[in-house]
Amino acid sequence: MRLLAAATLVAGALAACERGAPDGIIPPASAQRTAENAALSTSRRTAVVDAANRVAPAVVSITVTSLRRVSERGPWDFFFIPRESQRLVQSSGTGFVVKPDGVIITNQHVVAGADSITVTLPDGTSLPGKLVGEDPTTDIAVVRVERSGMPVVPLGTSSDLMIGEWVVALGDPYAYLLGNAEPTVTAGVVSATHRNILPNDEQPGLYLDMIQTDAAINPGNSGGPLANALGEVVGVNSSIFTSGSGGSIGLGFAIPIERALRVADEILRTGSVRRAWTGLDVAGPDAMQDWRRQGGVTVTRVVPDGPAARGGITDGVVLVEANGRRLHNYLDWEAVKLDLHVGDEVRVRLLRGGSQEERRLTTGDLPTSAATKVKVLRGLEVVTVTPAIQGERRLRTAKGALIVGITDEARAGTGLQAGDVILAINRSLVTSARQVADLLEASRNDQAFRIYFERSGMTVFTDLVFGR
Numbered sequence: 001m002r003l004l005a006a007a008t009l010v011a012g013a014l015a016a017c018e019r020g021a022p023d024g025i026i027p028p029a030s031a032q033r034t035a036e037n038a039a040l041s042t043s044r045r046t047a048v049v050d051a052a053n054r055v056a057p058a059v060v061s062i063t064v065t066s067l068r069r070v071s072e073r074g075p076w077d078f079f080f081i082p083r084e085s086q087r088l089v090q091s092s093g094t095g096f097v098v099k100p101d102g103v104i105i106t107n108q109h110v111v112a113g114a115d116s117i118t119v120t121l122p123d124g125t126s127l128p129g130k131l132v133g134e135d136p137t138t139d140i141a142v143v144r145v146e147r148s149g150m151p152v153v154p155l156g157t158s159s160d161l162m163i164g165e166w167v168v169a170l171g172d173p174y175a176y177l178l179g180n181a182e183p184t185v186t187a188g189v190v191s192a193t194h195r196n197i198l199p200n201d202e203q204p205g206l207y208l209d210m211i212q213t214d215a216a217i218n219p220g221n222s223g224g225p226l227a228n229a230l231g232e233v234v235g236v237n238s239s240i241f242t243s244g245s246g247g248s249i250g251l252g253f254a255i256p257i258e259r260a261l262r263v264a265d266e267i268l269r270t271g272s273v274r275r276a277w278t279g280l281d282v283a284g285p286d287a288m289q290d291w292r293r294q295g296g297v298t299v300t301r302v303v304p305d306g307p308a309a310r311g312g313i314t315d316g317v318v319l320v321e322a323n324g325r326r327l328h329n330y331l332d333w334e335a336v337k338l339d340l341h342v343g344d345e346v347r348v349r350l351l352r353g354g355s356q357e358e359r360r361l362t363t364g365d366l367p368t369s370a371a372t373k374v375k376v377l378r379g380l381e382v383v384t385v386t387p388a389i390q391g392e393r394r395l396r397t398a399k400g401a402l403i404v405g406i407t408d409e410a411r412a413g414t415g416l417q418a419g420d421v422i423l424a425i426n427r428s429l430v431t432s433a434r435q436v437a438d439l440l441e442a443s444r445n446d447q448a449f450r451i452y453f454e455r456s457g458m459t460v461f462t463d464l465v466f467g468r
Contacts, residue, residue: 054231094224106223156232171224188215279306303391311361379410
């Protein structure tokens, strides 16, 4: 009761003060409160708020529908299993608009295997998306929607990022649980740059030269922008380490925006990405002690008449620097190669016989890019192994047919995968890609046959049944 009486007296005094004040003049107490509220409002509008406001209008949600097999099946089932064994599966991710005519950058793994793509704008509008092109090596894809005058994200650079500076991640995590399409905003700092991530059971493939952040990145954030405090996009959120639940534990990684833009530009111009070839191999993860002792990476093989050979690089030399980047291990060398165009010049510093040298090489096309491709097995694409391809892919065998493309259905049904080299079918040795097609075409319906192939330096086999 005493508190209520006190409140009543205060309210009455304020009302009397306001009634007695001349028109247009705010009583001192009210003016003070207004000034305090204004100061609080100003302090609430941080750099994170401004950065999010600049980027959010151009962030979109991406829903992918794909046809997938219901369950794993054996190699025999591949040739007989009915279409009814497949079902439509939906997954989601994020993208951001980089051109006002509807060009969107996202992760390749977001749209991989998509039968249809739906792009949802922040206002809830849904548009059909078209996959312009994708590059699994860099995990970048380009999607386009038919709309003009779209807001675009401000673009920055990752080259001058400072450890500890603020960054903002925007995306659409757990989209199926949220009721609207506005992007989720999380903030953190740049934890590290130039991170190289080794493949593991949950994260296949290499992620090289990545930006590490502790801004929360969760499933569905993939493909969304990472922006600096100025609201400039510096990276594409791509992967996280988790504790097993799938959620963020403060270890998120983003692809540098320069790489994403380079890949997107090449996709828009040509529909695909030409991978640059240097014509040399370096010692892999088993050579950890050698890297520390030698101060660089050892060249283990140089392809005859390849770019490295023409640049005067030979087996056994130690590469210590490439294009100004210090090479501590083979991942550093892979990161350099990842950002090369076909025709780029690479400046390398190397150790040969105890003395340092500088050499230059000009990258070329991968030999497999120019090779004639043959389609077999309703989803298998192979090329003939040549000395150049043997050097490029580090193959043990010098003959056979290298699998360079395979559909998900063919991979699940046969057990084969991209990178395998078909060595023989039954008792016939394979010396060309065309021979694979000829041998299989000559097989009778429902005839069992054995395929011998090389994988990771080992020769294995699988038994299949050919059905038309």
